[in-house]
Amino acid sequence: MPAYIVLFGPPGAGKGTQAQAISQKLSLPHISSGDIFRENLKSHTELGKLAETYMSKGNLVPDDVTIAMIRERLTRPDCKNGALLDGFPRTVAQADALAAMLAEFQGGVNAVPFINVPEAVLVERLTGRWTCRAQGHIFHEKNNPPRIAGHCDFDGSELYQRDDDKVETVTNRIRVYFKQSGPLIEYYRQRGVLVEVDGARPIEQVTEDLLAALPTE
Ligand code: ADP
Ligand code: ADP
Numbered sequence: 001m002p003a004y005i006v007l008f009g010p011p012g013a014g015k016g017t018q019a020q021a022i023s024q025k026l027s028l029p030h031i032s033s034g035d036i037f038r039e040n041l042k043s044h045t046e047l048g049k050l051a052e053t054y055m056s057k058g059n060l061v062p063d064d065v066t067i068a069m070i071r072e073r074l075t076r077p078d079c080k081n082g083a084l085l086d087g088f089p090r091t092v093a094q095a096d097a098l099a100a101m102l103a104e105f106q107g108g109v110n111a112v113p114f115i116n117v118p119e120a121v122l123v124e125r126l127t128g129r130w131t132c133r134a135q136g137h138i139f140h141e142k143n144n145p146p147r148i149a150g151h152c153d154f155d156g157s158e159l160y161q162r163d164d165d166k167v168e169t170v171t172n173r174i175r176v177y178f179k180q181s182g183p184l185i186e187y188y189r190q191r192g193v194l195v196e197v198d199g200a201r202p203i204e205q206v207t208e209d210l211l212a213a214l215p216t217e
Contacts, residue, residue, distance in 0.1 A: 002082035002107040009115035010177045012122035013199045016138050019086040021207045029078045033088040035136045058164055058172035060090055067097040090181045112188040113210050115199035126170045130159040
């Protein structure tokens with residue numbers, strides 16, 4: 001049976017950072033809805049143009065568009081053994097749609113690590129985030145600086161600050177998270193798959209805790 005893991009947590013919790021650290025160890029592809037939207041934006045697709053109108057304000061892209069995009073991604077051959085989802089689902093409607101599509105693929109959500117970080121830490125994390133142009137590798141100017149300022153450690157590409165990491169947009173994204181994504185904590189707790197991990201610890205310790213919390217084959 002394929003294994004599907006949903007990394008959950010507020011913007012800035014460290015989902016992308018941890019997904020990059022554990023995806024290989026779990027032999028599951030890292031699927032980030034935000035990265036897919038940003039790739040579409042870069043290549044000027046219709047989806048990219050539509051998503052941008054929501055992303056620039058820190059609002060969620062409509063469910064139907066987001067669900068269709070993830071569905072297409074999960075049917076690709078590299079997902080035959082499952083996937084490590086980062087940033088999806090973000091609403092109850094998305095979670096219901098995910099459950100339905102995974103049932104079609106003879107699977108289900110196996111675990112939902114909830115990376116919990118106090119709200120006060122999130123703004124500092126997001127406004128100090130630097131992202132790599134080529135592949136979305138994630139750094140932080142203080143907490144996880146690149147070896148050479150402005151360049152990605154992994155592929156040498158330029159690092160940039162996302163437009164939606166400006167303080168005004170960040171504040172709205174956090175508000176949107178509590179309102180629209182918050183209910184997913186209870187949703188997955190009730191289904192017995194939620195595992196809470198303290199995300200306020202150093203990156204490597206969160207990685208260890210996550211791996212320990214995940215079901216092993
Ligand atoms: P998310 O995908 O949940 O929005 P990221 O993985 O992009 O979060 O992390 C947000 C920012 O916080 C990045 O700049 C990252 O380097 C930094 N960060 C991630 N995890 C930690 C941690 N455990 N301690 C300190 N900073 C972290
Ligand atoms: P972060 O983890 O830092 O919040 P993401 O890269 O996951 O940021 O998402 C960036 C933006 O992309 C979101 O603010 C939202 O506009 C859009 N987005 C990403 N995933 C989803 C989703 N599952 N549903 C709706 N919108 C999404």
